[in-house]
Amino acid sequence: MVDQLSWKVGGQQGEGIEKPGDLFATALNRLGYYLYGYRHFSSRIKGGHTNNKIRVSTRPMRSLPDDLDILVAFDQETIDVNVRELKKGGVVIADLKFNPALPEDVDVRLVSVPFTEIAKGLGSTLMKNMVAVGATIGIMDLPIEPFQEVVTELWGRKGQTVVEKNMAALEEGKKAALDIVGGPLPEFKLAPADGKKRLFMIGNEALALGAIAAGVRFMSAYPITPSSEIMEYLIKTLPKFGGTVIQTEDELAAIVMAIGANYGGARAFTASAGPGLSLMTEAIGLAGMTETPVVIVDTQRGGPSTGLPTKQEQSDLNAMVYSTHGEIPKIVIAPSTVEECFYDMAEAFNLAEEYQCPVIVLTDLALSLGKQTVEPLDYDRVEIRRGKYLGDETLPERPKEELFKRYEFTLDGISPRTIPGQKYGIHHVTGVEHSETGRPSETATNRKKMMDKRLQKLKGFRIKTPIHVHAPHDRPDILFVGINSTEGVIREAMERLEKEGLKINHIHIRQLYPFPADDVRPYLEASEHVFVVEQNATGQLAQHMILNVGYREKIHRILKYDGNPFLPKEIEHEARALIKAKELI
Amino acid sequence: MATFKDFRNDVAPNWCPGCGDFAVLAAMQRALANLGYEPEQVAVLSGIGCSGRISGYIHAYGFHGVHGRVLPLAQGLKMANRDLVVIAAGGDGDGYAIGLNHTIHAIRRNIDITYLVMDNQIYGLTKGQTSPRSAVGFQTKSTPKGSIEAPIAPLQMALAAGATFVAQGFSSDINQLVNIIEEGIRHPGFAMINIFSPCVTFNKINTYDWFKQNVVPTDTIEGYDRHDRNKAMQTLMETDGMLTGIIYQDQETPSYQDRIPGFRKEPLVKQPLKLEREAFVELLEEFA
Ligand SMILES: Cc1ncc(C[n+]2csc(CCOP(=O)(O)OP(=O)(O)O)c2C)c(N)n1
Ligand code: SF4
Numbered sequence: 001m002v003d004q005l006s007w008k009v010g011g012q013q014g015e016g017i018e019k020p021g022d023l024f025a026t027a028l029n030r031l032g033y034y035l036y037g038y039r040h041f042s043s044r045i046k047g048g049h050t051n052n053k054i055r056v057s058t059r060p061m062r063s064l065p066d067d068l069d070i071l072v073a074f075d076q077e078t079i080d081v082n083v084r085e086l087k088k089g090g091v092v093i094a095d096l097k098f099n100p101a102l103p104e105d106v107d108v109r110l111v112s113v114p115f116t117e118i119a120k121g122l123g124s125t126l127m128k129n130m131v132a133v134g135a136t137i138g139i140m141d142l143p144i145e146p147f148q149e150v151v152t153e154l155w156g157r158k159g160q161t162v163v164e165k166n167m168a169a170l171e172e173g174k175k176a177a178l179d180i181v182g183g184p185l186p187e188f189k190l191a192p193a194d195g196k197k198r199l200f201m202i203g204n205e206a207l208a209l210g211a212i213a214a215g216v217r218f219m220s221a222y223p224i225t226p227s228s229e230i231m232e233y234l235i236k237t238l239p240k241f242g243g244t245v246i247q248t249e250d251e252l253a254a255i256v257m258a259i260g261a262n263y264g265g266a267r268a269f270t271a272s273a274g275p276g277l278s279l280m281t282e283a284i285g286l287a288g289m290t291e292t293p294v295v296i297v298d299t300q301r302g303g304p305s306t307g308l309p310t311k312q313e314q315s316d317l318n319a320m321v322y323s324t325h326g327e328i329p330k331i332v333i334a335p336s337t338v339e340e341c342f343y344d345m346a347e348a349f350n351l352a353e354e355y356q357c358p359v360i361v362l363t364d365l366a367l368s369l370g371k372q373t374v375e376p377l378d379y380d381r382v383e384i385r386r387g388k389y390l391g392d393e394t395l396p397e398r399p400k401e402e403l404f405k406r407y408e409f410t411l412d413g414i415s416p417r418t419i420p421g422q423k424y425g426i427h428h429v430t431g432v433e434h435s436e437t438g439r440p441s442e443t444a445t446n447r448k449k450m451m452d453k454r455l456q457k458l459k460g461f462r463i464k465t466p467i468h469v470h471a472p473h474d475r476p477d478i479l480f481v482g483i484n485s486t487e488g489v490i491r492e493a494m495e496r497l498e499k500e501g502l503k504i505n506h507i508h509i510r511q512l513y514p515f516p517a518d519d520v521r522p523y524l525e526a527s528e529h530v531f532v533v534e535q536n537a538t539g540q541l542a543q544h545m546i547l548n549v550g551y552r553e554k555i556h557r558i559l560k561y562d563g564n565p566f567l568p569k570e571i572e573h574e575a576r577a578l579i580k581a582k583e584l585i
Numbered sequence: 586m587a588t589f590k591d592f593r594n595d596v597a598p599n600w601c602p603g604c605g606d607f608a609v610l611a612a613m614q615r616a617l618a619n620l621g622y623e624p625e626q627v628a629v630l631s632g633i634g635c636s637g638r639i640s641g642y643i644h645a646y647g648f649h650g651v652h653g654r655v656l657p658l659a660q661g662l663k664m665a666n667r668d669l670v671v672i673a674a675g676g677d678g679d680g681y682a683i684g685l686n687h688t689i690h691a692i693r694r695n696i697d698i699t700y701l702v703m704d705n706q707i708y709g710l711t712k713g714q715t716s717p718r719s720a721v722g723f724q725t726k727s728t729p730k731g732s733i734e735a736p737i738a739p740l741q742m743a744l745a746a747g748a749t750f751v752a753q754g755f756s757s758d759i760n761q762l763v764n765i766i767e768e769g770i771r772h773p774g775f776a777m778i779n780i781f782s783p784c785v786t787f788n789k790i791n792t793y794d795w796f797k798q799n800v801v802p803t804d805t806i807e808g809y810d811r812h813d814r815n816k817a818m819q820t821l822m823e824t825d826g827m828l829t830g831i832i833y834q835d836q837e838t839p840s841y842q843d844r845i846p847g848f849r850k851e852p853l854v855k856q857p858l859k860l861e862r863e864a865f866v867e868l869l870e871e872f873a
Pocket of ligand 2: 599604705709710785
């Protein structure tokens with residue numbers, strides 16, 4: 001019995017490879033296991049190798065494992081590409097149809113099951129996916145009932161016969177595999193899970209749910225990988241709540257429409273990835289200058305330009321912190337788990353209204369598209385706070401000549417806000433420097449005061465948890481620092497290094513801008529060395545740390561920018577190499 | 586009830602004396618008053634340019650945004666609050682150069698807003714460069730030997746893009762302009778209104794007199810029927826785009842918001858933000 005293992009299914013893109021992965025993971029999630037998935041795909045619709053790797057564990061594991069236990073292959077390419085990832089003694093379950101073959105020098109077992117033939121016998125080769133899952137069930141000795149339950153839900157709409165045929169495919173796949181192997185393989189038998197009910201979703205779905213929970217009824221966006229699922233989920237869901245999504249002509253329109261809707265008093269947002277964010281930068285400045293709340297999601301992918309559109313990277317940090325000309329107040333928050341995608345997204349709308357500025361929710365591809373087990377989302381944790389927005393009840397009458405001071409100078413720099421339609425709230429808004437009533441004003445004194453007022457808003461700004469802290473040591477040898485999806489993989493590498501006697505702390509940055517220097521400083525101070533782990537080539541997070549906190553001499557970078565997520569062993573090896581090369585310890 | 590004076594504010598426009606944009610401002614104020622609106626029910630949004638300043642010269646909600654993006658701004662606002670009268674305004678550079686993409690798509694989308702393009706066939710604010718409306722041969726700072734690019738035909742383009750309301754006004758004909766703007770506001774969809782609004786400072790060719798000699802009002806054409814799209818297109822071609830008045834209107838096609846499945850008559854902004862607990866729980870079921 002094992003308390004965790006990893007399973008991967010692979011084949012040609014466009015052949016429905018998502019289905020078996022989803023079925024496998026959903027059923028195991030219902031049994032109470034923790035799942036963590038990553039899909040490898042390319043920027044084309046048909047053809048090309050694609051795979052879905054899923055880690056199953058009895059405790060939360062938020063990273064990909066170094067290796068693989070079971071590989072389900074629908075073609076020889078899947079074997080050729082992935083076989084070396086398998087552990088010694090791992091198993092390849094492959095479709096007999098393509099005469100699967102293993103290289104001679106690998107110590108893995110090949111189980112060739114006639115996926116296609118069995119499926120054909122049941123009426124359609126499409127069901128080969130189900131046969132493959134059935135074979136997995138047999139080899140891992142999993143209970144078949146939760147799988148049957150999911151199959152019923154998946155195919156129920158298509159009628160009883162379709163459901164029955166898919167059930168039969170599961171059963172026959174299981175039987176065929178067991179006949180070949182002789183019985184379940186105990187090395188792949190999972191220890192029982194706690195059976196607790198949890199959710200299973202990708203980061204993008206959690207972001208979309210967070211937006212709905214925060215009161216969003218309008219989104220404007222332009223499709224792009226890896227953010228499209230956010231709009232797709234909302235297109236499907238918002239009509240239930242009287243809302244809608246506009247697929248705009250480009251990202252310039254997407255952000256400006258969202259700004260227009262927020263100006264109108266609705267909660268609206270847009271989401272995109274690097275190329276789209278590049279187009280949005282002028283409008284981000286408009287929101288900053290006009291103090292209009294707006295939320296923008298950036299799901300990072302490989303850059304620059306079109307870069308690696310379907311691959312993992314964290315290279316937009318600088319762009320999100322610095323982009324737009326001039327100087328504006330802006331907030332950039334970075335969730336690190338799917339759960340946080342939900343809560344942070346919901347909170348982003350509060351921050352945008354409270355501070356009347358753009359709020360960027362930064363994720364990365366592995367977080368946005370990786371499917372994870374999620375603890376039940378807590379309705380009561382979602383607050384709605386609208387800052388200094390004045391409803392009609394609180395808006396005093398005023399004569400016509402006296403415009404509402406939308407940009408009133410206040411102690412905290414935040415001015416009361418009204419929205420179009422309110423009788424006593426009429427004011428002007430402009431991206432030109434302006435007076436308290438929003439009229440263009442270029443006098444030097446006003447300019448300075450207004451600039452100070454806007455920047456004042458975020459002085460000392462801090463979200464509730466600007467960093468995650470895992471700091472068992474007062475004076476550690478190494479402090480690991482990361483952002484977004486790498487929290488789990490850093491933790492795993494760290495646990496391994498600790499076994500060698502190294503003392504390691506870990507902080508994960510959740511508030512990128514304004515940089516929470518006071519929160520970060522003590523951990524940097526306490527540690528002998530700092531290893532900043534990030535998925536880009538120039539160490540952008542490390543730059544922000546040096547800039548805001550200092551300790552340049554302590555800071556080292558562990559970088560990866562080949563498009564794939566970090567594996568625990570990579571961080572482990574790089575850390576070791578760094579220690580050795582620089583004679584750190 | 587508000588009169589046009591209630592739509593005035595105390596800001597003195599910084600337009601050059603004689604600029605065509607004064608008339609557009611006045612016509613808009615009169616149209617709004619004629620229709621019986623109060624200032625707080627109206628939002629005038631504008632782009633960047635001399636023309637873009639218009640949102641600051643009217644007593645109503647106003648938003649002066651970025652160059653070329655007034656239409657997304659206005660559409661977003663209307664999506665949030667469909668009870669508002671939303672007027673978008675800008676120059677020919679704003680709407681037909683940097684913002685042309687939005688113009689075509691706003692037309693196709695047909696959200697119920699009114700778009701006023703102050704067309705002076707030149708860039709005013711940046712001091713006299715060519716615009717996409719400049720005629721071939723037109724000499725400007727940026728085309729010292731005369732423009733060699735074909736000018737855009739905005740209204741033919743609008744018709745081709747599926748516009749449901751197409752009109753053209755002229756700053757000298759204020760009565761016609763007031764009527765066009767009124768009808769545009771009343772039109773339940775996107776109202777595309779191009780206005781010949783002379784730049785007296787930088788455009789010495791397309792002057793008030795030039796326009797007076799060249800415009801062809803629809804009411805001078807016998808039997809002109811504004812519901813006939815083919816005829817509208819044909820007449821625009823025949824008059825080289827100098828046709829003024831309400832050129833085309835399709836009152837049958839519902840506005841965008843009336844076509845969205847499940848979209849409510851009550852403005853989004855008046856609906857509660859908080860999701861019901863039951864609805865939330867139901868949403869999560871899909872992920873169990
Ligand atoms: C992104 C951007 N590019 C350039 C400018 C400079 N700019 C301001 S207004 C304008 C053109 C003005 O012409 P038009 O839109 O026809 O308006 P007009 O001044 O003639 O009313 C330009 C190029 C700007 N503000 N923003
Ligand atoms: S420069 Fe031309 S467009 Fe601008 S205000 Fe003067 S006359 Fe009007």
